[in-house]
Structure formats: C-alpha cells, structure tokens
Amino acid sequence: MQFRGVNPINLDAKGRMAIPARYRDTITEHCCGHLVATIDTEERCLLLYPLAEWEVIQEKIEALPSFNPAARRIQRLLIGHATDIDMDGNGRLLLPAPLRDYAGLNKKIVLLGQGNKFEIWSEDLWLATREEYLAEADGGAELPNELQNLSL
Amino acid sequence: MQFRGVNPINLDAKGRMAIPARYRDTITEHCCGHLVATIDTEERCLLLYPLAEWEVIQEKIEALPSFNPAARRIQRLLIGHATDIDMDGNGRLLLPAPLRDYAGLNKKIVLLGQGNKFEIWSEDLWLATREEYLAEADGGAELPNELQNLSL
DNA sequence: GGAAATTGTGGGTAAATGTGGGTTAATTTG
C-alpha cells in the first residue's frame, strides 16, 4: 500500500465522504472495503487504515507495558477511538459523529495519503497547519539522523 | 536518468502541460509515462519524479519514526502532496489544482531538468529566484566541504 | 525555400465519478 496525495472532499449532509475513485480498487482488493478510523494523538485529525493494516498496529499498541502511563494514554486514545467503517456501494464512508467532532470536520475536508494510511483533516485546519510546516526552517537540529542525509 | 535543461512551457486552460518531446521517450521507457508530482518544501515549486524513482524515496520517508514531529512534518508535506500523474496520448500532464495553487502556476511555467527529477516553477518566480541566486555572493563560508573542493 | 514530419494547442464527447436524496431496515429512547 502506498497511499499518497491531497484530495479536497466535501462531506454531505449525512456526514458521508466519497473516497476518490483512484483509491477504491486498492482498498477493495486489500480489505474488501473494511477500514478503521481513529484519532491522531498529536494533531486534530483522523487516521484511516485498511483493516489489515490496523490490526498489526493494534497488536503493537496492546503489547506496550500496561503500567507505563504514556503507554496507557496511547492505548486509550488510539484503540479507544478506533471505529470500523465500511465503504458503501458508492464508495463512500460514513464518519461517526464523535470522530467528526474531534477533528472539527464540517463541509470541506481534506484526505491526505500517508503511505499505509490516510489522514482526514478539516480543510481550514490543514491549510493552517501546512503553512506552519512550511514556515518552519528545517533547522537540522531536531531532525533524526535518517532525515539529515536524505537526498531527494 | 539524467534530466537537464530549462524549458519554458505554457499551461492550457485545463491545467495541462506538454512535456518537451526530447524527454518523452526516456520517460515512456523508464516508467511507461507514470510520474509522481509533489511539492518542494523549501521553495514554492513542484518536484516531478518518474514513478520508480519516487517509490524508493517514499519508502525512506515512511520508515521515519511516527512520533517524531520533524518526521511527521516531512511525511505530511512530501507524501501528503505526492500525486500520481500519467502522460496522456499527446505527451501532456494534467497538474492537479492543489499543486498548481501551491506553486502559483498560471499560464507561463518553467520545467527544470534536475537529474533524477524535474522541477516545475511559475516563470515569474523562477526568474526572480534565479536573480537572487546570482546576486548572492558565494562567500565560501557556509559551503559544505564537498562544495569547497568541487572542481568544475 | 518549400514540403513533410513532428510537436504544441484547443476543444468535443462519452464514460466515470461525485452528489443528493428517498425508502427500508435497524437501533435507540421514552
């Protein structure tokens, strides 16, 4: 799975979002349209995984030490908010209200391909966040080593 | 792949750009016309890779640690904007609106060969940026060692 | 310099996609 790209999408009155057609075949083949949405713990956006991808992640999260507060926090947030979602016959997803609220999703949203998953943002918040990212000089200081030497 | 050269190009009303003929055979042979465009994080321009070249880059970026902010930033910016594009029967690319907006592309654009990839600039911005580059004294101070000893 | 080939440009049309909503089934609530 190599999801990528920006996709501006409109939520309809029922809270449904149409998955762009170019991703549908991949999703159908890989997980019969069964997806899992949860929240991102660092930003007010949602994460959307094909079921199979999510399951391996959930196992890793569950395996974290139960008496470590940071681990418990992650477990409660990620697993706690993870919701099964299926594509309907028209290639649309119904996003549950609690998740829509968390990410502040209204009419205009953005679907971001991120490799093995997607991110779902309110368009406003995405544009604002992107501007912040662009403004940040990537002052090599906090960059992981892998990044320092990355050649595009 | 060793793309090089400056190519002034016009976008048509639908946002399509004709790839100069001399690159077409190379692109067709190397990736059947499958390309990936994304943004440059330092300048308001786009990067255009043959699919195969891009995939190795995406793998490297995806492998970065998810809870590192600098890594997430790069992932969102680069993978988030990376969009698959195919040459049409006339050797043209349809540049998606979000990417055109980012780079401020209107009618007149410039395609820059850059080795394994191309850069796509608005002509105005390219000319201005080039002037800046030329105006900068290359006071050897901040040059990396590799550059100090480079012999042209 | 003229003719032929190649390249660049524009736009029409059919097919695919996105959007809205109606109806029935399921679930929740009083």
Next chain:
DNA sequence: CAAATTAACCCACATTTACCCACAATTTCC
C-alpha cells in the same frame, strides 16, 4: 412496546474527467 431517530442501501441526476481527434505552429530535411 411504540415512536423516533439513525444508519444502510439503492437509484437517479449533475458534474467532472479522461480520451480522442483535428488543427496550428514549429522544426527538419531535401
């Protein structure tokens, strides 16, 4: 248990996109 709300499923229309063809401009070759 009845009523109300929500979700699932389906159909139909509007819009967009991909694909194709035709012409204009340029370059190449004789």
